[in-house]
Amino acid sequence: MALEVFHKDETLQMRRKLIGQSCRLFFSHDPVKIMRARGQYLYDENGMQYLDCISNVQHVGHCHPSITQAAAAQMDLLYSNTRFLHDNIVLYANRLAATLPKKLCVFYFVNSGSEANDLALRLARQYTRHQDVIVLDYAYHGHLTSLIDISPYKFRKLEGQKEWVHVAPLPDTYHGIYREDHLDPGQAYADTVKSLIEEAHKKGRKISSFFAESLPSVGGQIIFPTGYCKRVAESVHEAGGVYVADEIQTGFGRVGSHFWAFQLQGEDFCPDIVTMGKPMGNGHPIACVATTEEIADAFTANGVEYFNTFGGNPVSCAIGLALLDVIEKEDLRGNAVRVGGHLKQLLLQLQIKHPLVGDVGVGLFIGMEIVKDRVSRKPATEEAAHLVRRLKEERIVISTDGPWDSVIKFKPPMCFSIEDAERVSTCIDQILGGCFSYPSPSTTSSLRGVPPSFISLTTSSKYSCSTFCPFTSTTTSPSHSPALSPSLPIITYRQGELHGSVFHRLGKAFLKL
Incomplete structure (x- = not known):
């Protein structure tokens, strides 16, 4: 017997009435109602697909x-x-x-x-x-x-x-x-x-x-x-x-x-x-x-x-x-090394290109620290929160951690793929590039010795991200993640064919580029 399904607003209203308010939701200002999940993907009540970068509990993929x-x-x-x-x-x-x-x-x-x-x-x-x-x-x-x-x-x-x-x-x-x-x-x-x-x-x-x-x-x-x-x-x-x-x-x-x-x-x-x-x-x-x-x-x-x-x-x-x-x-430890290594390189390039990106290290939980500038290393809490909200608009679910909530943490299911890593890094690149103003290259590149203009991301052009920013009036629609019917099968697992793996956590080790 199927359980009753409510409209999102009704579910939220009932939750506020029945569930203790200290039990908080992700994106409390506009929660996502997830109805099902497969692999590294979540699907809301409208069948919209979200890339899950934070569910380390679903270790080998949702509903494996x-x-x-x-x-x-x-x-x-x-x-x-x-x-x-x-x-x-x-x-x-x-x-x-x-x-x-x-x-x-x-x-x-x-x-x-x-x-x-x-x-x-x-x-x-x-x-x-x-x-x-x-x-x-x-x-x-x-x-x-x-x-x-x-x-x-x-x-x-x-x-x-x-x-x-x-x-x-x-x-x-x-x-x-x-x-x-x-x-x-x-x-x-x-x-x-x-x-x-x-x-x-x-x-x-x-x-x-x-x-x-x-x-x-x-x-x-x-x-x-x-x-x-x-x-x-x-x-x-x-x-x-x-x-x-x-x-x-x-x-x-x-x-x-x-x-x-x-x-x-x-x-x-x-x-x-x-x-x-x-x-x-x-x-x-x-x-x-x-x-x-x-x-x-x-x-x-x-x-x-x-x-x-x-x-x-x-x-x-x-x-x-x-x-x-x-x-x-499914060699998920091997995939962790391969996909994590690739994502690490993408984030290192973001670190050089964008002064907001501070410490990027090694590990499996990936941590990318957002700072006001790399000299003072002052945590950029508001900017990190804005980045998380913008990624949600691109249907990428991610969160922050750390003493100042300034570390963008990646802890996805182990079936995360190279393509997923490229999609995330491309969106972060475009959001940071479109929404925040930086000092001149001569000021920001001295720490690493490479002008940001000389660095480009090695990601496929098929991954694009909305350029909407609260400080601008233009927007382009994302080309990925089409709406999908909740009744359609989304992902099929085959032996040895999981979509990659989770990563190194880019931790707190200082990196010399």
């Missing part, structure tokens, strides 16, 4: 048939089976173990990234018998009360910092206290963590854990300086604590070269606890904590059973197994 078929097949047999013996949970745990360092060999399945991080906090405290936690500035680790307490991004707007929470500087070599010209920013930032530990000890406090995303996302798509994580882990271990790597947004091959983002720090670094979530079920709620036998044994020793009603149920594990199969069979 391998995922939906695996879910349906298992749901036809057995839904929930947490306390009875079943193959799926051990098969899935074994597959995950194969992607991780050998010491991370014990798994706890939960339903969300927040649950995973909350459990990681419990594991760390039970193992170390310590209370205090060190986190990075601007961090966000989840919506549970325990996680709001260790998320500066949230607690500064609420009750403030608890005495057992210690906030370390974000190791950002673009805006941070140690920049790209420092001889060893990794060591310098790691020393700030060591200093926090020493200060805590002077007050009689003991550190249970250092908690950090492997690529800080809310902090602005940061890539850690070389050696940072290893040195932090050494200091934390000396203090009797453990290192928790939050891979909820960055894991499962999104960095391309490695399955987990923490592996970018080298083989000589391994966290004590890893949390995973979001992309794990391609939109289905499943998450996990991986840890060592020693930490798991300490958790068991308290005599309290750990039980999760839906965690690790057969349906969730079947979906998780199917997602791992898709990543491998």
Whole structure:
């Protein structure tokens, strides 16, 4: 039986009446009502197609048939089976173990990234018998009360910092206290963590854990300086604590070269606890904590059973197994490298051509910082917001992040293609070129030594973007994304023929062009 479908205005009116207003929508001034999705494309109530650049939860593409078929097949047999013996949970745990360092060999399945991080906090405290936690500035680790307490991004707007929470500087070599010209920013930032530990000890406090995303996302798509994580882990271990790597947004091959983002720090670094979530079920709620036998044994020793009603149920594990199969069979990590590398080059060209484009680095979450100018590096928050609104008019869905909401972040489904990357960069180029006035080339090109007029984008001419700007009176219609009937099939998946892959996150590493 089909559910009732309302007109967009009626849906919005009902939502405002029934749903808490703190539950916000993208583009709140004019929300998009999405009715269905395939691959990297979203379709609204009128059948209009939008290119999705932000749904990292739908890791291998919206409604991937391998995922939906695996879910349906298992749901036809057995839904929930947490306390009875079943193959799926051990098969899935074994597959995950194969992607991780050998010491991370014990798994706890939960339903969300927040649950995973909350459990990681419990594991760390039970193992170390310590209370205090060190986190990075601007961090966000989840919506549970325990996680709001260790998320500066949230607690500064609420009750403030608890005495057992210690906030370390974000190791950002673009805006941070140690920049790209420092001889060893990794060591310098790691020393700030060591200093926090020493200060805590002077007050009689003991550190249970250092908690950090492997690529800080809310902090602005940061890539850690070389050696940072290893040195932090050494200091934390000396203090009797453990290192928790939050891979909820960055894991499962999104960095391309490695399955987990923490592996970018080298083989000589391994966290004590890893949390995973979001992309794990391609939109289905499943998450996990991986840890060592020693930490798991300490958790068991308290005599309290750990039980999760839906965690690790057969349906969730079947979906998780199917997602791992898709990543491998369709070479999505390889596509992440290829498509991400191409997009990186396009954005580097935009960086030279447009003074508003500041830091462009490397990674899988792509972050393009918009600045007033590259000398002062002052964040251009309003300009970034305008760019997001204009891209929406071109039916490209993207968003901002970072302490000043000045980082344009790309975190699309892994089926993002070369053509999609070119379309996005072309539209950004035309929007920036048509809507903002820049200083003369002699002023803006000195940082890189190449006049902007000498740089051109290597994209196909078939990708054009409306030149409408609120400061001009002319407009041309976009040539892409025709209206499509909601009843028509939009995309067909074939084995090995997904449309590319997701990218490197162009992070916070300084680039010399």
